Amino acid sequence: MNRTDTERALAPSSPLRHCVVIAGVGLCGLLLPDQWPLLARIAVMALFVLSLDLVVGIAGLATLGHVAFFGMGAYAAGIVALRWTADPLLGLAAGAAAGAATAAVSGLLVLRYQGFTFLMLTVAVAQILHSLANKLRGWTGGDDGLSGFAIDPVLGIAPFDLEGKVAYLYALAVLVGSYYVVRHIVDSPFGLSVRGIHQCRPRMPALGTPVGRQLWKIYVVAGLFAGMAGAVSAQISGIVGLDSFGFSLSAEALVMLILGGAGRLYGALIGAAIFMVLHHTASSINPYHWLFVIGGLLMVIVLVPRESLASWLRAVPRPWANGARAGKREAA
């Protein structure tokens, strides 16, 4: 392994191999029939955090309003199922479209700003949608939320069952498919230019990259996948509530991302899995004690030097992750 950091950063990873590993790990969950609903939630959150990683880890934009896209996807899927069609894939498409459209419109406003102002504007967008969802009772059910919609069998053959097996496999399939696409996007020339913007924003226009447009594109892509996560969440749980626009969901997603490591995509999946399992265990004991766990974890993650932690965790070298980390150091 004598390659330089740059060569490592540019070396193509193999999306297919990653997907096989994720699907393999996921399918092991089939051995735990009691935990299928939890595993399905993990897959949904992993997809949401994966899309957050595009904004935070890849593009380097700290956001606390990513939940706007998740919520729009969830409500879109719920409304489609209630009013038009119960087909899960059409609902998924509607959720993706709603998330992408929300990101496209709000991105035009918020991406003009950086740092703290950007952070606050993302919060504001999510809070405005929260207020609207509360207000437009005719469509969203207000604070009762949406419920009572049935979803047709997936592809017409696999009906959603009470044990949650099909729901789990459906969520896992959407996650693996999305990971494949996201991995390709991140490794494409477009993805490289976005990572370049993260590393050194002033340099990229000099290289001919339209910074604003590239950031807007990645923001829309992230909105699309967050919308899909929301849609799957609505379909497998059968309810959509105001909490899918909640500030705490945004904060939790950020926690999951940092827990697993930002900027590496697979970190989003690991972080979501660890967080959800911890959450499930700790909050079944006492929901407040759970906050001690997660609060302490967050502080430790920030205080312990990343390099030593990462090198300790990483016995097997992962070429492209090193590249991403080198970029992080430059940006810091």
Next chain:
Amino acid sequence: MQILANILIDGISYGMVLFIISVGLSITLGLMRFINLAHGAFAMTGGYLAAWLVRTQSWGYAVGVAAAVLLTAALGAVLEAVVLRRLYRRSELDQVLFTIGLAFVFVAATNLAFGPQVQLIPLPPWLAGSVDLGMRTLPMQRVLVIAMGAAVALLCGLVVARSRFGVWLRAAVDNKHAAAALGINIRLVSGLTFAAGCGLAALGGVLGAELMPLEPYYALKYLVLVLVVVAVGGMGSIAGTLAAALLLGVIETASKYLASEYGSLFFFVAMILVLSARPQGLLRRAA
């Protein structure tokens, strides 16, 4: 007319509470470039301490509140000296994460110590009554809040503009390295400013306890409001924070009176409008 007067009075006292809580965060952000999402936790700590001292320990209201403010300031100073100082040069994301984690721990600890129910700070007789202003009567508590807000604004303005400490503070904001080279103890200035901000947050938490009930999730629930006030006012600007707090306080109160089903919609729309026109905030002074 009646409703307009009510909106103005309630809105201004709400805005004053927001101002007292936010001004410390605004200075912290402006001076130290430190995004402190645990700021709401300090306001909560102040409120809880006051409730505990006044109700359970039967201290006098004024003494209990003063003690709560001082204790919270001391807690802030200790935290700043021990851990938060290490984060000043870290990325925004690191600061956001650490302070959210800190806020979570505050929430959990508060619940452990006091339980999940809402805490009340009993008002002494001289605050529970109302005062006659000739044309109408006002609850004494509102008058106190507005007077305290004005006093805090005046005091902060005077300290920053006139005192020796204010000179150090402004020097540290404008050019940290030059100020340090001139022998100003940046570390001390940062620490004292942070502690003062925490103390003010505590005061706001006490005064606002009627509008923002003291419960364990307080630290996170009202955080967004405080952050919006700081963003709209412009980080580090005391006058801007006051203007933003009053503007947003009146807007929020008006929408509660006139269109309560919209929640905080107008509050956030106002924020987007102001930030679109003035990304640096209402009254951000030129750096």
